[in-house]
Amino acid sequence: MRWLVGWNSPAVRPAGVPGPTGAGAYGQGGYGHAGHGSGGYGPGGSYGSGGHGTGTAYGPAGAYGGLAGVPGEVSGETVRPVGGQLLWGGPGESDPLWAVGDWRPDEVRVVHGDGGNRLAVLGSCGAGDEELRAGLYTARGGALRHLTAWPGSYTVVVRIGRRTTVPADLAGARPVFHAPWAGGTAYATAALPLADLIEAELDISHLAALLACPDAPEALGDGTPYAGVRRVPPGHALVLRESSREIVGYEPTASLAVSAPPPLDPDLAVAGVRDALVAAVRARLAAPRHASEHDFTPPGPRDPGPVPGMGPADRRAARGAPEPGIGADLSGGPASATLALLAAGLPGMPGTVHGTGSASAGERLLAVTFNDLTAAGAAEGRAAEIERARLLAENPRLHHIVVTGGDECLPYADLESGPLTDEPGPSLVAAERHRRRLAAGSADHFVGLGARQVLDAHPARLADLLLDRRRRHLLRPVAALARAEGAERAGLRAAQRAAERDRADGADAADPARAAHGTGAVPGAGRSVLVPVTVYRAARRLARTPYREGVEAAAAQLREGRVTGAAAGIPRARGGPSSAGTRGTGGTSTLDLSLAALTWCRPGPAARWITGEALAEVSLLVEGAARVRPIVERPGERRARAALARQAADHRVLEQAAEIRNQRLHAPFYDNQVVRACRELPEAARVKPGARASVLRAVLAGAGVHDVPPGWGAPSHASQHASARAGLRAAADPLADLFTAPLLAEAGLIEARVVRRALRAAADGERVPLDGLADLVSTEIWLRRLIARRGTCWTGADAPRQRAATAVVTPTPDRPML
Numbered sequence: 001m002r003w004l005v006g007w008n009s010p011a012v013r014p015a016g017v018p019g020p021t022g023a024g025a026y027g028q029g030g031y032g033h034a035g036h037g038s039g040g041y042g043p044g045g046s047y048g049s050g051g052h053g054t055g056t057a058y059g060p061a062g063a064y065g066g067l068a069g070v071p072g073e074v075s076g077e078t079v080r081p082v083g084g085q086l087l088w089g090g091p092g093e094s095d096p097l098w099a100v101g102d103w104r105p106d107e108v109r110v111v112h113g114d115g116g117n118r119l120a121v122l123g124s125c126g127a128g129d130e131e132l133r134a135g136l137y138t139a140r141g142g143a144l145r146h147l148t149a150w151p152g153s154y155t156v157v158v159r160i161g162r163r164t165t166v167p168a169d170l171a172g173a174r175p176v177f178h179a180p181w182a183g184g185t186a187y188a189t190a191a192l193p194l195a196d197l198i199e200a201e202l203d204i205s206h207l208a209a210l211l212a213c214p215d216a217p218e219a220l221g222d223g224t225p226y227a228g229v230r231r232v233p234p235g236h237a238l239v240l241r242e243s244s245r246e247i248v249g250y251e252p253t254a255s256l257a258v259s260a261p262p263p264l265d266p267d268l269a270v271a272g273v274r275d276a277l278v279a280a281v282r283a284r285l286a287a288p289r290h291a292s293e294h295d296f297t298p299p300g301p302r303d304p305g306p307v308p309g310m311g312p313a314d315r316r317a318a319r320g321a322p323e324p325g326i327g328a329d330l331s332g333g334p335a336s337a338t339l340a341l342l343a344a345g346l347p348g349m350p351g352t353v354h355g356t357g358s359a360s361a362g363e364r365l366l367a368v369t370f371n372d373l374t375a376a377g378a379a380e381g382r383a384a385e386i387e388r389a390r391l392l393a394e395n396p397r398l399h400h401i402v403v404t405g406g407d408e409c410l411p412y413a414d415l416e417s418g419p420l421t422d423e424p425g426p427s428l429v430a431a432e433r434h435r436r437r438l439a440a441g442s443a444d445h446f447v448g449l450g451a452r453q454v455l456d457a458h459p460a461r462l463a464d465l466l467l468d469r470r471r472r473h474l475l476r477p478v479a480a481l482a483r484a485e486g487a488e489r490a491g492l493r494a495a496q497r498a499a500e501r502d503r504a505d506g507a508d509a510a511d512p513a514r515a516a517h518g519t520g521a522v523p524g525a526g527r528s529v530l531v532p533v534t535v536y537r538a539a540r541r542l543a544r545t546p547y548r549e550g551v552e553a554a555a556a557q558l559r560e561g562r563v564t565g566a567a568a569g570i571p572r573a574r575g576g577p578s579s580a581g582t583r584g585t586g587g588t589s590t591l592d593l594s595l596a597a598l599t600w601c602r603p604g605p606a607a608r609w610i611t612g613e614a615l616a617e618v619s620l621l622v623e624g625a626a627r628v629r630p631i632v633e634r635p636g637e638r639r640a641r642a643a644l645a646r647q648a649a650d651h652r653v654l655e656q657a658a659e660i661r662n663q664r665l666h667a668p669f670y671d672n673q674v675v676r677a678c679r680e681l682p683e684a685a686r687v688k689p690g691a692r693a694s695v696l697r698a699v700l701a702g703a704g705v706h707d708v709p710p711g712w713g714a715p716s717h718a719s720q721h722a723s724a725r726a727g728l729r730a731a732a733d734p735l736a737d738l739f740t741a742p743l744l745a746e747a748g749l750i751e752a753r754v755v756r757r758a759l760r761a762a763a764d765g766e767r768v769p770l771d772g773l774a775d776l777v778s779t780e781i782w783l784r785r786l787i788a789r790r791g792t793c794w795t796g797a798d799a800p801r802q803r804a805a806t807a808v809v810t811p812t813p814d815r816p817m818l
Contacts, residue, residue: 001422001656002101003190004122004155005081008164008240009094010183078798081193082791087120088159095164097157100193100793102662106288111136115161122189123154123174124666126283139165144237144250148672151279155189167237167250171450172648173670176232177224178245185245187238190422193793195226195804202783202805203227204747208614209621210424211749211775212558212607215642218551218625219601219618222247225423226804234645263682273455274699276677280668281342281446284326289353290443290662291324322663326351327366327442330392330400332385334696334713335448337392339668340367341705343446344397351442352399363399367392368445370437371404372719374726382719384711391709403440409433411727411774412735415781418657420789424782425653426774429727434658443663449651450669453644454678455692459597461636461683462539473684474536531591538598542635550600550635551626558619563607600635605772609758614749636683644675724770729763735777736760743783743808750776783808 077091081100087110089096099108099122111119111132119136121127127135127150138146139158147156148167155174158165166187168176178187179194188194206223213219222230232238235251264272328340343351343365350364369389372382386402393400407413411430418431427434438445457477465473542550557563596602601622607615631638648670655665668674685691693713700708728735736756739745745752755776762768792803 001190001419001659002099002103002122003188003193004087004097004099004120004157005084005186005188005190005193006089006097006157006164007095007181007186008162008184008242010243077796079197079794079796080799081793082795088118095159095162097159104290113137116159117161118159120157121154122157124152124284124287124664125154126151126279126286144248148250151276151671151673152283153666153668153671162242164240165237166232166240168232168234169670170235170251170672170675171454171670172234172645173450173652173667175234175649175652176238177229178232178238179229180245184243185238185240187240191224191226191229191231192420192422192804194229195224196792196794197800198228198804199800199802200226200228200804202747202808204749204809205617205621207424207744207747207779208610208749209618211779212563212603212610212615212618213554213601213622214604214606214775215639215646216554216601216604216622217638217642217645218622221621221625234641234648263684264680266682266685269677269681269685270695270698271702272677272680273674273695274702276671276673277338277668277699278342278346278703280671280674281339282346282348284444284446284666284668285343285346285348285351287444289325289349289351291353322439322445322660323366323442324353325366325442326444326446327368328446329437329441329448330367330369330389330398331448332369332388332392333448334693334708335451335669336446337388337448337708338451338696338700339446339448340365340398341392341395341700342703344395345703345705351444364397365399366442367398367400368437368441369393369400369402371402372409372723373404373406374410374723384714385719388709388711401440403437405433405436407730409436410730411724412731412777413727415731415734415738415777418781418785419659420785421653421656421782423649423653424779425650425657426771426778427650427654428657428778428781429774431654431657433723434654435660438658438660438663438665441660441663444666445663446666446668448669449654449667450644450647451692451696453640453647454669454675455681455686455695457683457687457691458636458640458643459594460542460599460639461687462535463542463598464634464636465683465687466539466543467634468683470684473687474539477535477687477689534591535594535598538595542598542600545600547600547631547633547635548626552623554599554601554603555619555623555626558603558607558615558622561612561615563603563610563615597639600638604775605769606775608769608772609750609755609776611748611750721770724774725762725765728759728770728773732759732763738777738780742780743787744776744780747783747808 080086080096081098084098084100085103085108087097087099087108097120103122107123109121109125109129109132111121111129113119113133113136117136117140119132119139121132131150135147135150135156136158140160144165144167147158147165148169153169153174155169155176156167164187166176168174174189176187176189177191177194178185179198179200180186181194181198186194186197194200203223203225206220206225209216209219209221209223210225217233222233224231232247236247236249239246239248326343328343329336330340331337344367352363352366367389369386371386390400392398409432411433414432415429418428421428462474462477465471545553610618651667651670669678681691681695688694690713697708697712700706736759739752739755739759742750742752742755744750758768758773762770762773786805787808789803792800794800
């Protein structure tokens, strides 16, 4: 895990000027002669053992205004992160900045300007040194957007005089957190170090909101799982000026008060997406190639040679080291295939490293395909994906390997092991599955995550089209939903007939999932005829519903416990109206998913298992946010941003949970410039069926790749759903033990017996929202790992002595009797 951390100290009183004393100032010691008085900055004139004067800076107790847990001296010598590399703020300076973790040398760049101004860039940034200096010069006037316009995925920290600016990215994959500390503000790119710094406890209300409404900014706000630690929203920047703190936006937003600007020409918009993706891939290819030192240790590579039953990829995965150079996923989907073909075809240094034995002559990129051998319920769809990956891998520039996974790679496998992540996320239940695939990858590995969220049209965008009086553009997505509904009903009828044949043949041991889908009448048969009218009415209702009214309706839904219907207790939509007709987890159809998403705010899939008290508390948060912070955004734009932020946060959890030492995951679809380019796509083109596949096909054609395999852009969720259900079935006993005495129940968020019953039902094949169960299990696992950890992220004489979140529920002292 890699992060940066720093702080802004309060204004320093000039030497020799007496400050106020007494308990009403800054503790009993105050800022008098014992603090910033004639002693200056310690006897030696630096941040040495003398600190800020010869006396106690923040009072005898080392407290700030009587608050415990705040050190008496804000100094990089007395408080510093464990394993931190100081970037600036050494002896004699204030407001330090550290880089913590296994950062590569080319990932940390610092540019110094005149007057002590400086700029730090951490991550993969395609800007040159001159561009960084120009950015530092421009930032002196307060400009922010240009700091996020360079290709790559990175975090920028700008110091102009006493003003520090830290912008968050647009997607949410590179977040920024802050917390008040020692009279100033501490900031970091991880929340847990700040929680350790201020000795924060768990924020149970935020955990309840994360489970009940994971896609609702009204419920989540700027909170984190740690009380007192706040998050900078995507598209905003944290601006610190001595003791003041400000959150400012750097992106223009659409307004309901005026009509939307004329859409960009579709061809120009696609060309912008192509240029942004090519620049993002080039930024990674231009970086130095990285390999483990053992790969070049004499007499040769570390690979011991052939092992019966193990190929080169299996042997490397067993050693736990990535392949040297650059690689990419090749799952058979359009997103990963686009990145792999772009990286293999762009001129420059090849991604494979000569002399490591990883590739033959002419092969420039390592392509990894994961083959799930347990997806029996979706064998046909998975076979089609593997075949598309094989056809793509016939490109002579690709070195293709296939990684197979059995029961040991199912979701919910090996939940007891794994690292502690900064925040909880659904990816924790499938971390072992991803880790096996990534262990066979390269030191720099491309993944296609995020393409669905930035390219597909959220269902709520249909309401945006109605607001712009573009009704005719609703025809294609609505027709696609009708076809998908008809195909799904036909599939259910076929499953029903198969179940009846099995019963007629005496096959009582048929697949429980197929039997559950095949008993009784097909629900909603013939409903596809009414799909166009149903979708149009839902979109028109959303377009006519004011923001506050829509959010208050969702709050009432939570408060009254109406969270188990098709409009609430279902998994979040995966792709929207342009997605093809695969049945969602828990048996919910594509039409149900799209209709449920045509709201300003809605409960999440795990809300049905949250206690009534927790739901009532979340409803108050949602209702209060709608009243205090009214917005003028369009519903589709707002829901799409929230869905992207949710997925980017889960990608960040995946990076930390499935981390392979010396490996970096690159998801260019979360880059700022790629997100901006995708937002320029016209709504009319975005809502068309198969829009994502057609856009990526045009991107490849513009880069010189014209041949794509048949089935390009076909949906691929059936195998994921089948694997999730198989994982629940295989891990039924460990999951039951996990929820025997869960910490979530101790916090008052769930009832253990209700969740155990739902887990058994899902393992038996009943229609249960699997995404909701993943949210519950991952949060419980994260809480157990957090409570079980030891030590803190800080060291030094004045470092906090107590780690954050020592218990789920902190006992409060009894009130004195009157």
